[in-house]
Amino acid sequence: MNRFYGTGVAIITPFQTNGQVDYDALGRVINHIIDGGVEYIVSLGTTGESATLNAGERKQVWEFTSKTVAGRVGLVAGLGGNNTAELVEDIKNFNVAGYDAILSASPNYNKPTQEGIYQHYKAIAAVAPLPIILYNVPSRTGSNVAAETTVRLARDFKNIIGIKEASGNFDQMNQIMRDKPEDFLLISGDDPISLQMIAMGGAGVISVVGNALPQKVSGYIRESLAGNFKTAAKTHLELIEFTRLMFAEGSPAGVKTALKELGICEDTVRLPLVQVSTATADKIKAETKKLA
Template sequence: MSKFLGTGVALVTPFREDLSVDVEALANIVNHVIEGGVEYLVVLGTTAESATLTQEEKQVVKKTVATANKGRVPMVVGVGGNNTAAIVEELQTTDLSAFDAILSVSPYYNKPTQEGIYQHFKAIAQVSPLPIILYNVPGRTGSNVLPKTIIRLAKDFKNIIGVKEAAGDIVQAMRLIKDKPKDFLVISGDDMITLPMVLVGGAGVISVIGQGFPKKFSSMVRYALRGNLDDANHLHFQLMDIIDYIFEEGNPAGIKAVFESLGLCSGNVRLPLVPASNGLKEKISSFAALEVNKING
């Protein structure tokens, strides 16, 4: 699945002051990231605050992104949760024809065993009309999908094509890359360790910071995929501070503060999240201003 090599971005959902979905800002962000060189878009992931969107709003987000994209890059849509039967029903009743794959998070809160996780994704794989990218993010779900479980799923179901690995554990990622089937994609879900993951055989990243500074971040990933370590390191080191900043007070408050400083959308988020503090906004704005000056100057 070469269309998912490189940089995908987990798009935010911009909100107006009344916290309604800002479709104009969302379309502008889509253009911003595509023109910046990202390889694909991820819609309705965690960064999109999908947990606080109604079904109607999710349809608006999907339509807005698809219309703005105009078929320029592949699109992945988040379809996941902790009720297996509900996800199966959603996959059987939802029109997903605009998308190229689904991203499905490991069940959260329930804390299933590894066998329970396997059976959950087995049920999804048996009905999904699209290829599946698993999403392992223990910090949010409360359970870690171990490499042996991911590899078992990859071998048993041809439509499970990859995993967004966001455990933040480079050793776990290396074990997964070492033992995976040849064409299975191990995609970083952690911006800060994307470079080392790619250098040991990862397929790229589904990124948060990549939507704020798409040209620089996607170039870093492409350099890494080609083995150009000097140029990849150069860009990675330039981005390390802003990666720290955007996660300092949680996602997506940080990346929305980046967009606010770039004039692309407001920093508004929905409760229980709160916007970035003024102190954090100042650090982010200073970094963004320097980047804009480099581009213009």
């Protein structure tokens, strides 16, 4: 589990201007992130636009990512869904070569009860060939994984090793920190509050901003984990405007604009997402030039 202390990056999926996956650019993004000193990469989370990739594309992206990473950093696969039976089969059939864990978001749209969420993850835990990191992101799923449910899952299933917590609810995070098993990882799912979560005992972040600025993000996260909060805060504050712009018109459109400015990939996204406006793009470009 030490592989998941520090900075993880929820990696984008680059597309060519015709909408096809750009594997050359994906290789550049992966190497850019690794060269920036991160601890691990998450392939095909929400930031990877997994919802708009078909099954064949997802398989190819996972395999390409594993081969390109080649064990240099930890690697996590994003595997989630709101059809538990189908997700169980997907996990059973997943090619684990090169992967260290599975990140699985709580079911979206169905709005299950807490017992439903528990039973969903119980079914996954029974078949998962790799450790599981829960993902709570109520703004996208439409339902919250309560602290009591997170702790219950952490205590009942040894292969559920952590949670990417993106509720923004510090009272809930406090409760998880107080009640969780000692080795269960509380990971920030929100770039703007990663430092604060580490201060309360968090294990790091799964970052969007780290796609573009991996060295800055991983650097201040390491300083935070070492207790050097005054040093870390300087970079944290420096990144506030850049981070805000990354999400101003939706993710990953913002960070793809920054990556295009860096010459790493195009800013193409798949519908229903669209590129950021010209006004926002100009602001992102200016901040990228300042920080890169």
